Amino acid sequence: MADTSLIRRAVTARSQLFLILLVLAAILVPVLNLAVPAGSFFHLPSYAVSLFGKYLCYALLALSVDLIWGYCGILSLGHGAFFALGGYAMGMHLMREIGSRGVYGDPLLPDFMVFLNWQELPWFWHGFGSFPFAVLMALLVPGVLAFIFGWFAFRSRVTGVYLSIITQAMTYALMLAFFRNEMGFGGNNGLTDFKDVLGFNLQSDATRAGLFVVTAAALAGGYLLCRWVVGSKAGKVLVAVRDAESRTRFLGYKVEHYKLFVFTLSAMLAGIAGALYTPQVGIINPSEFSPANSIEIVVWVAVGGRGTLVGAVIGALIVNGAKTLFTGWFPEIWLFALGALFVVVTLFMPQGVLGLARGQGGLAEGAKRALAFLEQAGIKRKGTGS
Amino acid sequence: MKETRALLYLDDVTVSFDGFKAINGLSLFVEPGELRAVIGPNGAGKTTMMDIITGKTRPDSGKVLWKGEHDLTKLDEADAARLGVGRKFQKPTVFETHTVEDNLLLALKADRRVIPTLFARTRKDEQARIDAMLALIRLEARRADLAADLSHGQKQWLEIGMLLAQEPELLLVDEPAAGMTDDETMETAKLLRDIAGERSVIVVEHDMAFVRELDVKVSVLHEGSVLAEGSLDHVSADPRVIEVYLGR
Structure with missing residues (x-):
């Protein structure tokens, strides 16, 4: 028998711990980079600031996937698309900010347009000279796409693996479209060579530290928003949909409206993550739309622990940290390691890292599952042998 | 007409x-x-x-x-x-990862639209109705337990309680x-x-x-x-x- 009041208290304690750690990171990372002299042992190199900033963007992206997958059972394998669209919206602003400092020195057209012999700015590039407009688009474009996509998918009651497949198709189609030069988003090179944002030089340490702090704040805000949603009565309806969709319908809830709401909200969070990603990484290109990227996000969430929010963040940090280290040490085996990680987590740690940390049966249960699995495999082998 | x-x-x-x-x-x-x-x-x-x-x-x-x-x-x-129109399934269908009390809260007759539900707070009269229903289906002692932990018969009763709460x-x-x-x-x-x-x-x-x-x-x-x-x-x-x- 689970004592739920205990769980509830543990969740708030976990939220507080998470937010405290986030604030600490937002203070320590800039201080160790800017205030500690470069020779010191405690000095944090500038590339690490951007790297950690990128991790936090991924954490926000993972949070958005956990909101729909963990709490409403919508397994999106195309969330990378919303992230990339947010990234492109910000990238377009940063391109316009370059102005006449580009290689070709054209005051109006970005380099790639000059290169393609375009005479004027395409209509959809207008407005991106304004930073607030770009931020608005980073929210609205993913939001509107998710709304239209979800409107058709949820109204037609497309669920489970079929929904996952069409989300993959969506991000794949967008990738192919963005690869084309005629689309006007820089083709396969994407958007890059950014100079500054709001007048701050993107190469300077202070700007990078500032972006890190802004990203940490966005992650904290996104977390609090998600926590509020899942803690509300509507959040309980989302879990009800996940557990017994038809029962929820027969109680009078329009399941498709709830799904549409949470899917759109999630896409907008992913868009914000993308908008913060572009200036810190310095490039946005169509590979961000690749289906494999979207699948990787789901792996982060599964590793951290689905349906916990904090778990999604932990998973994103662990897997991406490991990716940075592994791809540095043995680049060839990273994909195998990632695949193995996903298999191990789904088979033996259904609650992810947080499930292990919770202790109650986490490890023991995992070991039991592992034994059962091996036993079964053994029997199967014997079966085929005889 | x-x-x-x-x-x-x-x-x-x-x-x-x-x-x-x-x-x-x-x-x-x-x-x-x-x-x-x-x-x-x-x-x-x-x-x-x-x-x-x-x-x-x-x-x-x-x-x-x-x-x-x-x-x-x-x-x-x-x-x-x-x-x-309320419907009781043959196999008891309740929300397993919600508490007994939350199962009833979700069933309680109320505004079902997304935005009002997002901002909804449990009113005193709603709480009273939940308490009365818990008494009727004899699950008062289990109110904070997850529905998954109930016995088959208790789940049947909980589902009946949810249907009645729906009025x-x-x-x-x-x-x-x-x-x-x-x-x-x-x-x-x-x-x-x-x-x-x-x-x-x-x-x-x-x-x-x-x-x-x-x-x-x-x-x-x-x-x-x-x-x-x-x-x-x-x-x-x-x-x-x-x-x-x-x-x-």
Whole structure:
């Protein structure tokens, strides 16, 4: 028998711990980079600031996937698309900010347009000279796409693996479209060579530290928003949909409206993550739309622990940290390691890292599952042998 | 203008799946407050009939009217539920990862739209209704436990509690006696008789002993339409019913 009041208290304690750690990171990372002299042992190199900033963007992206997958059972394998669209919206602003400092020195057209012999700015590039407009688009474009996509998918009651497949198709189609030069988003090179944002030089340490702090704040805000949603009565309806969709319908809830709401909200969070990603990484290109990227996000969430929010963040940090280290040490085996990680987590740690940390049966249960699995495999082998 | 004073009015309803007519010219009336038993052999169309009433399945032709004014064939499950149609599944279906109390909270009659639900707070009167329901279904001590931890029987009770909290005017109950002991069957029959009166109840059942215990008007379904209607003694004397159930 689970004592739920205990769980509830543990969740708030976990939220507080998470937010405290986030604030600490937002203070320590800039201080160790800017205030500690470069020779010191405690000095944090500038590339690490951007790297950690990128991790936090991924954490926000993972949070958005956990909101729909963990709490409403919508397994999106195309969330990378919303992230990339947010990234492109910000990238377009940063391109316009370059102005006449580009290689070709054209005051109006970005380099790639000059290169393609375009005479004027395409209509959809207008407005991106304004930073607030770009931020608005980073929210609205993913939001509107998710709304239209979800409107058709949820109204037609497309669920489970079929929904996952069409989300993959969506991000794949967008990738192919963005690869084309005629689309006007820089083709396969994407958007890059950014100079500054709001007048701050993107190469300077202070700007990078500032972006890190802004990203940490966005992650904290996104977390609090998600926590509020899942803690509300509507959040309980989302879990009800996940557990017994038809029962929820027969109680009078329009399941498709709830799904549409949470899917759109999630896409907008992913868009914000993308908008913060572009200036810190310095490039946005169509590979961000690749289906494999979207699948990787789901792996982060599964590793951290689905349906916990904090778990999604932990998973994103662990897997991406490991990716940075592994791809540095043995680049060839990273994909195998990632695949193995996903298999191990789904088979033996259904609650992810947080499930292990919770202790109650986490490890023991995992070991039991592992034994059962091996036993079964053994029997199967014997079966085929005889 | 109202065409009928019946709570539920089905007229010449037909629905086919891949050419097979699951419901074939079905007509049925249920009065407000009535308790009705629907029996019939497997494949008679009982479940499809419930799917049509609850908006899950759209009939190919025919009329399904709610209180003579709402056309149920144009509505979905959520709309039908909001009008006052409640449905009990054969297998108890509750929200396993929610607490017993939250299960009832979600079922409680309230605004079901997304945005109002997002900002909803549990009012005092709502809490009082939840407490009263917990007492009625004898799960007060388990209110903070997850529904997954309940026994099979307790889940049945919780689902009944959720349906009552929804305050439906018509309750559709699918084979409530399945898997029950004789005592529980009698108890359930008594419960359903108590529930009816304030609201209408349609019970779909196989178990003849249970239907006899209910002691109400019976509709016999066969090949998608009503074969006979009346008291159990009346219909069981009908030679066509005997043939369908025992014959060949």
